[in-house]
Amino acid sequence: MAKLELSEETKAGMEEIKQADLLIAVAAPVEAEQLRTAATRAILGMDEQSLGALRTVVAFPGVSGTEPMTKVEMDLEEVETHDRLRFLPYAMPAGTPSNIPWLPSASVYQALFAMAREMGVSACAVIAPDLAALHSHFLGPMMAPVLEERCELAMPLYALGKFDGLLNSSILAPAIRSLYGRRVRFPLAPDFCFSGKMIPDMEVALQRTIAQGQSTFWPATEAAVRERGICQVHVDTRHAPAEGVDLSTVMSETVGSLFAEMTLNAPLWQRVRGSQPLVTVGTPEPPPADVAAADTTPMVETFQLGFRNLQEVWSLVLPPVTLLELKRLARPSTERFHMPDELWVRIVYDFGLAYRLRTISRSHLLGALTPLYLGWVASYALEVGNAGPAEAELRLEKLARAYEEGKPYLLSRWRWPDRFNP
Amino acid sequence: MWTQVSQSLHESMARVISRIATLLPGILAFILAVLFFAAIAWALAWLVRSFLKGIRIDERLARGTNAIAEWSPTYTPSTLITRVVFWCVVLIGFLVGLEAFGASSDNVLSTRLLGYLPNVVGAVVLLILGNVIARFLSRSVLIGAVNMNLHYARLLSLGVKWLVLVLTAAMVLDHLSIGAAIVDLAFGILFGGIVLALALAVGLGSRDLVSRSLEREAARPGPEAVAEEKFRHF
Numbered sequence: 001m002a003k004l005e006l007s008e009e010t011k012a013g014m015e016e017i018k019q020a021d022l023l024i025a026v027a028a029p030v031e032a033e034q035l036r037t038a039a040t041r042a043i044l045g046m047d048e049q050s051l052g053a054l055r056t057v058v059a060f061p062g063v064s065g066t067e068p069m070t071k072v073e074m075d076l077e078e079v080e081t082h083d084r085l086r087f088l089p090y091a092m093p094a095g096t097p098s099n100i101p102w103l104p105s106a107s108v109y110q111a112l113f114a115m116a117r118e119m120g121v122s123a124c125a126v127i128a129p130d131l132a133a134l135h136s137h138f139l140g141p142m143m144a145p146v147l148e149e150r151c152e153l154a155m156p157l158y159a160l161g162k163f164d165g166l167l168n169s170s171i172l173a174p175a176i177r178s179l180y181g182r183r184v185r186f187p188l189a190p191d192f193c194f195s196g197k198m199i200p201d202m203e204v205a206l207q208r209t210i211a212q213g214q215s216t217f218w219p220a221t222e223a224a225v226r227e228r229g230i231c232q233v234h235v236d237t238r239h240a241p242a243e244g245v246d247l248s249t250v251m252s253e254t255v256g257s258l259f260a261e262m263t264l265n266a267p268l269w270q271r272v273r274g275s276q277p278l279v280t281v282g283t284p285e286p287p288p289a290d291v292a293a294a295d296t297t298p299m300v301e302t303f304q305l306g307f308r309n310l311q312e313v314w315s316l317v318l319p320p321v322t323l324l325e326l327k328r329l330a331r332p333s334t335e336r337f338h339m340p341d342e343l344w345v346r347i348v349y350d351f352g353l354a355y356r357l358r359t360i361s362r363s364h365l366l367g368a369l370t371p372l373y374l375g376w377v378a379s380y381a382l383e384v385g386n387a388g389p390a391e392a393e394l395r396l397e398k399l400a401r402a403y404e405e406g407k408p409y410l411l412s413r414w415r416w417p418d419r420f421n422p
Numbered sequence: 423m424w425t426q427v428s429q430s431l432h433e434s435m436a437r438v439i440s441r442i443a444t445l446l447p448g449i450l451a452f453i454l455a456v457l458f459f460a461a462i463a464w465a466l467a468w469l470v471r472s473f474l475k476g477i478r479i480d481e482r483l484a485r486g487t488n489a490i491a492e493w494s495p496t497y498t499p500s501t502l503i504t505r506v507v508f509w510c511v512v513l514i515g516f517l518v519g520l521e522a523f524g525a526s527s528d529n530v531l532s533t534r535l536l537g538y539l540p541n542v543v544g545a546v547v548l549l550i551l552g553n554v555i556a557r558f559l560s561r562s563v564l565i566g567a568v569n570m571n572l573h574y575a576r577l578l579s580l581g582v583k584w585l586v587l588v589l590t591a592a593m594v595l596d597h598l599s600i601g602a603a604i605v606d607l608a609f610g611i612l613f614g615g616i617v618l619a620l621a622l623a624v625g626l627g628s629r630d631l632v633s634r635s636l637e638r639e640a641a642r643p644g645p646e647a648v649a650e651e652k653f654r655h656f
Contacts, residue, residue: 165654166653166654241654245656247569248566248569298571301571305568305571305575309568310564310565310568313564361558361561363562364561364562364565367565368565371569377653377655
């Protein structure tokens with residue numbers, strides 16, 4: 001497949017820079033002045049013995065009407081302009097824009113990796129457009145294991161509260177762990193770092209992703225599939241709550257993409273058994289202040305509403321045993337609402353299989369998963385409502401193990417879908 | 423008298439037999455045409471299926487958004503295309519056979535019936551498409567309404583389904599030229615009545631009820647609003 005061609009402006013900017021050691025890429029439009037201030041403080045403020053001595057390029061989507069910024073003038077006592085930090089605006093490639101602001105489309109990643117390859121960087125960091133990574137102690141800890149060649153992909157370990165990142169904790173992370181055997185806590189993190197040696201593999205993976213019509217790129221999955229070293233780094237980065245995106249859209253994009261990857265990589269994950277812990281770097285950050293137990297009634301009601309109205313859809317995807325358990329769960333009594341891990345795991349795997357078999361329209365399938373997910377959230381919230389962050393993390397670890405233990409169920413349904421055809 | 427009755431009966435029978443004998447070649451031609459074209463359809467379908475499998479149309483269309491698979495997930499695109507080709511050729515054979523049958527028949531009624539058959543075929547196609555669209559849209563509305571925590575999700579879904587089906591029925595009847603003016607009028611009254619009733623309900627009669635219902639819906643902290651306060655899904 002043909003590699004991405006960068007725009008003329010981007011190429012001109014890269015020619016002026018020629019070479020760099022590090023590339024820090026922002027994958028969505030940002031305010032240039034804000035980026036300049038944050039990047040200057042974060043990068044030039046680093047110790048010269050570590051990353052501060054390396055030639056760093058910050059790439060960001062160029063905004064029309066602004067002058068391309070190629071140099072940063074330090075506003076310290078020195079008047080001299082440092083060449084250690086350069087800014088490179090790039091043209092965002094035309095393509096299907098992502099529906100989720102913090103999750104860039106695969107074509108944007110393709111442009112970033114092409115720039116990294118052209119400049120011959122040793123390491124590249126992709127950061128979210130809210131620039132939280134530059135406002136926190138992120139770059140140094142994340143880049144260090146990659147530059148020291150302890151791993152080729154560094155994924156962040158955010159310190160989240162027990163009610164944060166629930167979609168990731170309930171579906172994405174444990175499914176990736178079970179399928180590919182790597183215990184990546186945040187497989188779809190908006191910030192990550194990778195070695196320059198991984199760029200050719202990443203570009204091939206991206207071309208395949210785009211050719212399949214998918215827009216979400218999974219760096220951890222691609223690294224696991226290619227048996228590259230992955231490590232996790234404790235960071236104190238905190239991203240602001242996402243606004244303007246509804247749950248169904250996010251589920252459709254992320255879980256749909258997970259199922260698509262599952263279909264594509266079927267010959268690979270079927271051979272994987274169990275999972276391995278990853279090298280973890282850094283000291284765990286304290287999680288945010290504990291929040292009180294939340295009202296789960298609306299979510300339970302949505303689950304019950306879903307059960308009453310979506311039975312005909314769920315019956316096309318889920319076997320009768322699962323439907324019977326859901327019927328028991330949907331009884332109107334929210335105090336003892338509890339969705340067992342095994343049930344939830346079977347539901348996710350059955351939906352993954354239905355995605356592959358196109359039992360119903362994929363958009364309908366992912367929409368029908370939302371009430372079930374809210375049911376899980378309600379059950380989880382009732383369980384850990386009065387527990388601390390450590391207990392909540394143990395609870396999620398138990399769920400992840402349930403995913404691994406349920407993998408034989410997925411394998412048998414995947415290989416013989418007709419045998420258990422509901 | 424009995425002789426006359428017997429003679430009349432014999433003459434009638436002779437006319438019927440003569441008529442059947444006149445039609446028999448046409449019927450035979452019709453059957454032969456249909457069988458011949460069915461054989462061609464089978465061969466063409468096999469060729470098309472082989473070609474589509476050769477260019478891996480299913481895998482190509484499976485990448486990204488596949489509109490065919492979204493609307494008809496049970497059948498692969500190659501199966502659908504093959505079947506469409508098969509039945510199109512069979513239909514051509516059917517029409518050719520009818521033409522042969524009609525040529526051997528000088529009955530005005532038969533000619534008019536034969537001319538009406540394409541309308542019937544078009545109406546059947548409209549009916550099938552209408553059903554597929556109604557089913558897809560009603561399911562989309564049902565799932566969307568449940569995720570928006572609307573308790574009247576099923577009612578909305580049924581409403582959408584029946585609206586599309588009624589529209590389809592009106593189009594089918596119009597295509598069949600059955601009760602043209604009456605059907606148009608009935609359809610216009612029905613749809614216009616629904617829209618007028620909704621307008622009156624919102625504007626006048628049920629103003630307070632709808633207002634209270636809308637206020638309740640707007641004020642109700644849905645599961646996602648609660649999530650924004652306490653739960654962060656992503």
